[in-house]
Ligand SMILES: NC(=O)N[C@@H](CC(=O)O)C(=O)O
């Protein structure tokens with residue numbers, strides 16, 4: 001089986017490449033790259049006018065398997081990933097049961113091979129049941145192939161416990177991804193603490209809860225040498241601390257979501273639960289700091305934190321609704337509209353944040369287009385204008401704060417191991 005992707009503009013930061021180029025793929029592997037290849041293929045994909053990038057990688061999604069098929073499944077979640085231009089995602093362990101053993105990771109892997117539209121990495125829990133007390137079977141899970149560890153959804157509260165987890169994880173050469181919000185400071189909080197929460201009469205989650213959590217993790221990363229990755233960073237001080245820690249050579253990386261770069265807590269004025277998320281959408285100074293962190297590379301990765309919930313759960317009074325919303329099918333549009341077309345980030349920097357850096361942090365293949373590599377590619381149409389219609393999502397969850405927004409730029413095709421899994425918005429069965 002051969003495929004020729006013709007005439008695309010290839011943006012491939014790992015090779016310092018930004019040029020018109022054909023890509024010839026045989027049996028899922030890139031065999032040749034160059035301008036005007038004179039090779040015949042079984043199938044040709046005309047990428048004229050399109051941008052070709054190494055397959056996009058979302059290192060923070062919740063596919064809800066095992067056990068939460070009311071919210072999402074591997075099938076629906078990875079179809080959403082393919083539709084969104086992602087060739088690989090990493091799924092979080094806050095499932096039912098929690099992914100905290102080799103047995104559960106193996107079981108999930110079995111389903112991934114059969115049911116996924118794109119490649120899926122498993123993130124194992126740091127603690128058993130994500131309860132923050134006993135270490136999960138980290139060694140066993142590494143043998144089962146997990147890419148990283150996280151108790152995402154919860155901060156790993158106990159400092160002594162986190163230090164032990166980091167010592168183990170550094171021995172296993174895996175990164176710990178931490179959801180940084182101090183548990184006591186955010187108790188019962190449902191949105192960012194500030195003028196808007198006061199006006200709405202809602203209990204806030206203060207920025208300092210994230211600042212303290214990030215400071216602790218940086219200090220423990222320095223003390224243990226374990227790589228720590230700050231999940232969905234959202235405060236000004238946290239960004240500043242990561243910037244300083246990196247300059248000091250501490251092994252810390254960070255990710256940000258499109259929603260924390262685009263929205264502020266003002267969006268909650270109507271008590272719309274579609275904007276309820278953890279960490280919360282914050283005030284303008286924090287939003288601006290996250291954007292600046294992305295622009296200067298302090299923040300390594302752009303992630304969706306795709307967190308599907310059912311309509312029944314989200315359609316509740318604000319305090320009772322769960323936090324989180326889907327993002328896989330809006331990420332590229334949001335990023336191209338708000339970061340690329342505004343001139344805030346160039347394409348190379350965007351591909352770094354959405355492919356090169358996530359692959360490096362998780363130590364998984366990808367992030368580069370080169371002969372001999374798996375043919376995981378994303379094709380982008382930078383100019384297409386479209387309106388988000390959440391009801392048409394492949395994801396099972398149709399609740400999105402981006403619903404109805406007009407975007408410029410979208411994924412045009414997703415290619416995994418040389419197979420076209422999405423073309424013009426249609427995901428193949
Ligand atoms: N981000 C969220 O608001 N929710 C996530 C958990 C998490 O990442 O905190 C979820 O699993 O629903």
Ligand SMILES: [Zn+2]
Pocket residue numbers: 152153154179231232278279
């Ligand atoms: Zn989280």
